[in-house]
Amino acid sequence: MSVQEQGRRAKAAAGVLATATRAAKDAALRTMADALVRRTPEILAANEADVEAGRAAGLTPALLDRLALNDYRLEGMASGLHQVAGLPDPVGEVIRGSTLPNGLELRQVRVPLGVLGIVYEARPNVTADAAGLCLKAGNAVLLRGSSSAAHSNAAIVAVLRDALQTAGLPEDAVQLVDASSRETVKQLMRARGLVDVLIPRGGASLIRSVVEESTVPVIETGVGNCHVYVDAAADLDMALEILLNAKTSRPSVCNAAESLLVHRAIAEPFLARALPALRDAGVTVHGDVDVVEAGHRRGVDVFEATDDDFGAEYLSLDLSAAVVGSLDEAVAHIARFGSGHTEAIVTGSLDAAREFTARVDAAAVMVNASTRFTDGEEFGFGAEIGISTQKLHARGPMGLPELTSTKYVVTGTGQVR
CATH class of the missing domain: 3.40.309.10 (Aldehyde Dehydrogenase; Chain A, domain 2)
Structure with missing residues (x-):
């Protein structure tokens, strides 16, 4: 399936999520968490294939550590989803409001961003973290991991999509973009109109490439010196x-x-x-x-x-x-x-x-x-989507509020200008 088709499906799913109740989203998150634990053996088997291939390819110890999963890390992923389910829903929060001199009632309200694209390297735990946070904030997500974690990511996304279907939410809210070709990253970067925001997570070269080449708005997560x-x-x-x-x-x-x-x-x-x-x-x-x-x-x-x-x-x-x-x-x-x-x-x-x-x-x-x-969970945000080092929209660990935008709702009694 092309990235464009995945984007269209994600956009349709995002329309459903935008009006989903907190109860529905939280139930889905808990179902996703339980499914990760229940299907741990198949996820670990897929991960072992990635780790063995990474060793054979000469990945550094640091990258192998980021790639590797175990029972403890999978339990942590599931725990992160449960934590996100327990957090307040940012969608619908009134940030500020006032009554204007002409009687108009003005409210600034949090709304989902829409469709997020996440481009990341190695770490398969990002797959569950990103899916959970995006879902809670009412967004659909296109996940483009690295080829080094292809088996792990495919197994995790299969579990999450099955759980979404069980919970009664659209499975296309979480989709995995093919990692076998770099062309798919380029397609994500140019999917303006289908993808609302792109977030790169990884090394300096990946982040720089996405920031410099994308036509989709980018939230820059930075290198940590x-x-x-x-x-x-x-x-x-x-x-x-x-x-x-x-x-x-x-x-x-x-x-x-x-x-x-x-x-x-x-x-x-x-x-x-x-x-x-x-x-x-x-x-x-x-x-x-x-x-x-x-x-x-x-x-x-x-x-x-x-x-x-x-x-x-x-x-x-x-x-x-x-x-x-x-x-x-x-x-x-x-x-x-x-x-x-x-x-x-x-x-x-x-x-x-x-x-x-x-x-x-x-x-x-x-x-x-x-x-x-400096970590979303340590800050009490639940699992984070990344740590932003830019200064617009979001900075630092990005939790649920950072995955929303706002709209103004103006209510009148017949006023004209």
Whole structure:
């Protein structure tokens, strides 16, 4: 089936979803969640085929980690759908309202976006997350995953479509776009009039390609070159715990820390502890001259960092590191190399925290907390559709409200202009 035909079917399904009750949508989400758990064996069998093919094709450990499913991750996908079912329905919410001097009643109301296209790489959990969020917000979705996850995505979408049919909603609300050819991505990008919004999730090259070539409006989800800045007033125990969590808890995701900045005033004692701890956790450090010298003093190998290292989203157990002379230098470094995703400061100074949060340009800024908290579920939004690093319409983790638009409803008693 062509992307154009899928778009037409999605548009028809979106018309049904736009007026579906919350009860109907929530029942469908719970049916979808239960079906994922019940049919776990067939999904895992399909996923194993993808993982084996990925290994044979030489996928990196980070990509294999994103690709792999297990019982725990499938339970997490199902749990995410149950969480979304429990969230308030954004459709119909009145954002603001007033009565004009002429007596007209004005209301701005949330409405579905319509048909969303999601282009994403590897991670098959996105398939269920995106389908669930789009459904709750009254949207139909066209899912174009990567060829590396083709078997997994096909199995998951088959389960979700069967569940939709069982729940009495149109199965074409969730459709999988063929991933065997790059032509289908181009067709999605040019499906203006059928697809209302396109959301790319993946590496920098994929996102850049979709943003630059699409005629369909795009919400840009960004690369995560996230920094942890350890300020002069930091508690060093806290700073070390935050750094290790941000870097090592799951290095293959976009909210993992990729860069460390340390104030010169506490660089010696902090690096004396942090470099051996990072080494013991399997992290390779790419540092400036000060960090390299600190490594030598502690018998820890540190590779000399280049600008490319400081700008990298490693998605692996690699970390760039630099010593800065002030908060100003930290902010300037982040402005030069950051990606606008998540930045963190560890400090005991309220003034430093306020200045950092005011000056750093990012979708999320953490004070004395790990960058790993930038996540829709952690923020209480349920499963997220992505983390937007742009500034129009949506920024940060995109939950249900970000998957809606608005319309104005004006009610009068015969007024004419």
